Amino acid sequence: MSKLTRPIGGVILAVGLLVTGCSGSGGGSGAKGAASAGKGGSAVSVENCDGQKVTFKAPPAKIVTSNASALEILLRLGAGAKVVGTGFPPGKGALPGGLATEAAKVPVLGRTAIAKERLLGSGADTYVETFRPTRGASLTPTPEEYRAAGIQVVQMRTTACAAQRSGPRKDLSDVTDDIERLGTLTGTSKRAGEITASMKKKVEAVRARIGKVPDERRPTYFVFDYDGGTQQPTAVCGKQVANAVITLAGASNIFRTCDSDYQRVGWEQVVGKNPDWIQLAVRNRGGGANDAKAFADAEHFLKTFPATKGLKAVKENKFLRIRSEKITTPGVGNADAVEQIAHTLYPDRFEGGQ
Structure with missing residues (x-):
């Protein structure tokens, strides 16, 4: 199997340590990559995937986000006024009312990846x-070009550092680290x-209901990335x-042992594992009927x-309809997905409410 590079521009940022589920290997990265800051306008710093520390003399004031994941986190933190542009903007229906209204005010610098000329000319001091990005991609500015434009890059370690980590991801500590780190950078700790804390409470409530499910009793689970192509499926490893989301929900990802974040696999491998449940994972189509049609097409x-x-x-007919973004990019939706999957797979344990 060859490793697949996801063609999505943008990177998120690491944050303080908070384990939200089973104690897995995800907890270590937060301590290493945690942000530090003084009061008011004092210096603030974070550590990126390669261990390089990024230091700001004062908290960032003009931020560009590579995609909707980082944008949503900043909006939820109340730091939307600092965002001066984004790529991969959230589709219609992707965010609840108030957040959607705020997101609509953010200039869209690219419907997909932001062209480097637009990014470098955005006036931003920070790119989340x-x-x-793919090494050598023409859309990606060089370190020298970033420096000349006065832009510092901060990476969301949950996804940007995924390929570098060791072992499978079993909890959401990297996600909560990213959220807390963005909070430190923007003064919204x-x-x-x-x-x-809300995410942790939701995940712990699920664990209290389903208990510690032995590996041999976990339903097997396949994420069918419909948008990733049907000729050769893309596995989440x-x-x-997503592996953490699936694990916390009491299921077993059929491709949990592949040593990567994503890999192309063959349909014969999926057939050989014959999963108990399949998630129909489609990207946002604008909500409502458009999303429903995409899920129906995937099932068909x-x-x-x-x-x-x-x-x-x-x-x-053991299908779950959960948008890709809720399990593969960091955000509050990860905890919601844990809850949704667990309720579907263990309905008897959630009778009478949560």
Whole structure:
């Protein structure tokens, strides 16, 4: 299997340590990459994936985000006024009312990845990058070009550093680290703490209901990335944050052992593992009927494609309809997805409310 580089520009940022589920290997990165800052306008710093410390003489004032994930976190932190542009903007229906209104005010510098001329000319002092760009990509400014434009790059370690980590991801500590780190950078640490505490509470409530499910009793789970292509499926591997979401929900990702964040696999491998449940993962289409059609199209493919129509999950209609962004990019949606998956797989344990 060859490693797949996700063609999504942008990188997010690491934050303080807060483990939100099973004690896995995710807890270590937060302590190493934690941000530090003084009061008021004093210096603030974070550590990126390569260990390089990024230091600001004062908290960032003009931020560009590479995609909707980082933008949503900043909006939830109350730091939307600092955002002067974004790439991969959130689609219609992706954010709740108030946040959607705020997001609509942010200039869109690129419907997909931001062209480097627009990024360098944005007037930003900070670029928050969710996914590490492909090495040598023409859209990506060089370090020298960033310096000349006065822009410092801060990476969201949950996704930008995924390929560098060791072992599978089993908790959401990297995600909460990213949120708290953004809070430190923008002077919204109190709000960041409230957000991560809420996520932790939600995940712990799920664990209290489902208990410690032994590996051999966990339903097997396949994330069908419909937008990633149907000729050769894209697997979310152990290093991807989706693996943590699936694990915390009491399921077993059928590709948890592949040593990467994403990999191209063959349908014969999916068939060989014959998952108990399949997540129909599609990217936001604008909400409502558009999203519903995308999920229906993904299901129709699995039910009619010769290689998959005989799968156990397909024959038993064991599908979950959860947008890709909720499990593969860092944000509050990760904890929501844990809850949604667990409720679907263990309905008897959630009878009578949470």
